[in-house]
Amino acid sequence: MTSLVQNIQQYLQDFTSLFFPNICMACMHDAPMPNAFLCFRCEVTLPRTDFHLHQENTFTDRLWGRMNLHTATAMFLLIKNGLAENIVYNIKYKDATYLATSLGEQYGRVLKKAPLYADIDVVVPVPIHSSKMKTRGYNQSALFGQGIANSLDIPCHENALLKKRKTKSQTKKSRMERLTGVEGEYAVREADLLIGKNVLLVDDVMTTGATIESCALEILKVEGTRISMATIGMKNF
Numbered sequence: 001m002t003s004l005v006q007n008i009q010q011y012l013q014d015f016t017s018l019f020f021p022n023i024c025m026a027c028m029h030d031a032p033m034p035n036a037f038l039c040f041r042c043e044v045t046l047p048r049t050d051f052h053l054h055q056e057n058t059f060t061d062r063l064w065g066r067m068n069l070h071t072a073t074a075m076f077l078l079i080k081n082g083l084a085e086n087i088v089y090n091i092k093y094k095d096a097t098y099l100a101t102s103l104g105e106q107y108g109r110v111l112k113k114a115p116l117y118a119d120i121d122v123v124v125p126v127p128i129h130s131s132k133m134k135t136r137g138y139n140q141s142a143l144f145g146q147g148i149a150n151s152l153d154i155p156c157h158e159n160a161l162l163k164k165r166k167t168k169s170q171t172k173k174s175r176m177e178r179l180t181g182v183e184g185e186y187a188v189r190e191a192d193l194l195i196g197k198n199v200l201l202v203d204d205v206m207t208t209g210a211t212i213e214s215c216a217l218e219i220l221k222v223e224g225t226r227i228s229m230a231t232i233g234m235k236n237f
């Protein structure tokens with residue numbers, strides 16, 4: 001009997017360890033804390049922002065004058081070659097899907113206590129193109145968004161937006177295309193889900209803001225919508 005219990009315990013341990021890496025997903029060096037993705041040192045020293053406490057902040061400043069924005073926040077500041085950059089890299093390119101959802105849930109708990117985010121109705125992630133979905137197999141922004149939605153106990157509408165065409169790399173774009181950015185790349189697919197809603201638009205990384213701005217402008221065409229934003233990281237130029 002004891003051995004059966006031990007076997008079950010071992011099985012459960014093996015099963016949960018599938019989700020957790022054996023090195024920290026930020027420093028890529030130390031062992032993570034038990035049942036966690038990060039080591040103690042990274043958990044404490046990662047550059048988290050306090051943007052969620054300020055309606056106007058470095059994130060909203062970057063989008064100033066470009067749209068009607070309620071507020072916006074990023075979980076981490078991305079400093080070149082910094083620890084948080086590794087987290088984003090692992091999520092985007094190394095299949096760290098559970099890390100994306102887990103960070104979302106963690107950040108959702110932070111936002112739940114922030115008055116500026118108290119009346120959010122739905123989470124809408126920035127979509128990826130169907131061809132990228134085929135090759136990557138997951139949308140990292142949707143995983144992060146689902147995590148936030150879980151903690152806020154609200155829906156995450158992964159298909160509310162549609163990415164209509166593939167993004168060309170900056171170098172392949174014409175000068176005119178570079179200037180007009182990502183206009184026309186996104187469309188609202190499920191407008192009825194968004195009418196009259198306070199939307200939290202979620203992306204992985206905020207750099208110039210062109211992508212998230214383009215999505216926000218499409219959502220704002222739906223009657224009665226209000227936009228707030230949350231990303232895993234914001235590039236610190």
Ligand SMILES: [Zn+2]
Pocket residue numbers: 024025026027028029030038039040041042043
């Ligand atoms: Zn670490």
